[in-house]
Amino acid sequence: MTDSKMKSQSLQKWFSVLLLIALIVVLGVLSTRFSAAVDWTAGNRNTLTEASQAQLASMDGPIIVRAFVYSGDPLRREVEQDFGRYQRAKPDVELRFVDPSTQPQLVREFNIRQPGQIVLEYDGRRETIPGTTEPMVTTALQRLAVSGEQWVVFLTGHGERSISRAEDSLAMTAYANALRERGLKVQTVNLTETPAIPDNTSVLVLASPERAYLPGEIELVRDYVAGGGNLLWLADPDHPTGLAEVAAELGVTWLDGYAIFPNYQVIGTGHPGFFAATQYPSNPVTQGFDQITLFPLVRAMAVDPVNDWAMQPLLVASDAAWLETGDITSGTVALDDDDIPGPLLIGATLTRDVEVEGKNITQRVALIGDADFLSDLHLTELGNQGFGLNLAQWLALRDAQLNIQVPAAPDTEIVISPWGGKALVVGFVIVLPLLLLLVGVGRWFLRRRR
Structure with a gap:
């Protein structure tokens, strides 16, 4: 193989590597600007229901959400995800995080009893809720919607x-x-x-x-x-x-x-x-x-x-x-x-x-x-x-x-019969360890024969 051919192949390899790196960088940049989600749960319980969307559509003006959660608390991520669904349906839903340890004056102003509470504000009215589930949030919005x-x-x-x-x-x-x-x-x-x-x-x-x-x-x-x-x-x-x-x-x-x-x-x-x-x-x-x-x-x-x-x-x-x-x-x-x-x-x-x-x-x-x-x-x-x-x-x-009622998700609980529960216990505590033991003994025996 001539030197010119070797140089050409080397350049092609480096060019392919550079293209791959560029593609990874572009995908990384795009992933920070755009997102896509697919809801595989029964009843699409991770997607905002039509009832909640109708409630948001009936409310003119911005909705301010104040989440009283400590900085660094993993709960902040959950709050962002839950209210992100509302923000996609109504862009003027504004989420604000309040660290109770650094802003005690807001804790007193909003009468916060424990960390993790959420205060919804609309048209000068407020509702405090203890969580971010859709039924809890949407029913609070219903209360806020009427003066x-x-x-x-x-x-x-x-x-x-x-x-x-x-x-x-x-x-x-x-x-x-x-x-x-x-x-x-x-x-x-x-x-x-x-x-x-x-x-x-x-x-x-x-x-x-x-x-x-x-x-x-x-x-x-x-x-x-x-x-x-x-x-x-x-x-x-x-x-x-x-x-x-x-x-x-x-x-x-x-x-x-x-x-x-x-x-x-x-x-x-x-x-x-x-x-x-x-x-x-x-x-x-x-x-x-x-x-x-x-x-x-x-x-x-x-x-x-x-x-x-x-x-x-x-x-x-x-x-x-x-x-x-x-x-x-x-x-x-x-x-x-x-x-x-x-x-x-x-x-x-x-x-x-x-x-x-x-x-x-x-x-x-x-x-x-x-x-x-x-x-x-x-x-x-x-x-x-x-x-x-x-x-x-x-x-x-x-x-x-009218017709604004968030249905309960059908797949939040796993119901197992008594016999099914016993079968799971036997399977994981007895049968699975025995199978692993038999596999280990079998491999040891085959190696001995060799």
Whole structure:
């Protein structure tokens, strides 16, 4: 091989090495300026959900995030990653780190109790949260998004559903807590003890009273509705609804009886009196809502709007259903001449324009022939909680908050049966060490034979 050829090959090798180094440098520079991520988790739980993106889109203006984390703490990296998802969806989300050891004045100003707390600030309002999970952050943003206090008032004293008895599975304790998490204030009022509905009531809830209201209490509820107040009326079929004067003002007639759904075995509800809503009529409460909801033992209603009310169906049972007016405890039911055939109106909304204190507002009422679906026993089934939250948000005139509910990730836990756990223990503690021992003995034996 001539010297010229050797020099040419040497130059080619050095040129290839230089090209490789240049390529590595370019890739390194690009990696600092651009990034790409692929989410392989079930349910894409490392990607910002549509609910969180919708929440961010509803908030005009910057959001400031202050993370009170010590310098050098690995938690800072986690906070950057978690809020990086929010920054990609809304560029004016600003993340600021505060070292509690060097800025004690900010610790006092923001009332920080322990390192790692996060303070979200929007439009002059603040929320402090202990972590950075998406449900925690997005629900805090929901609370920040609405200015002022909005009260959801539950009437009590007549056998209505409780919102404070955690041991009662038919209570609405979890529902009340979910409302609080979304920034709504919740309280109860017994009109016998306090004969007045608070002036700051945004939504009044009649949670299926079991006993009749006194005439003075009925008049208070009538005055509230006549004055433009928003109302959520839940009426189980087990008890008379009462408040006939209020129903007349709304143009609603509650029908006595239990709705029966003969196709319950096909749907899989397990009971002919359970109503599974899989489709919804056009209604602002369920616009964009695509979850199935389950209503145990429902009654129907008839609405003939009066007093300028406009009605929109919310829950409608199919033609196959009927309202059983007879006894359902016998075990067998059938459609007869005394029953009311389907389709049945199970839920409806009413709206009208009214003038309150010189302002034109839209008054809203929601009527549901069931209260069990919001009880602690059934709230977490299918889309019940989302539907119940939509009702309250719509009645409180918080339309931008509809359908914003971050779903729980389906792959955060590994469930192993007792036998599976024992198999893992045997495999890793006994079988795997024995296999390694056998491999070692086998290699030693083969070497001995050589």
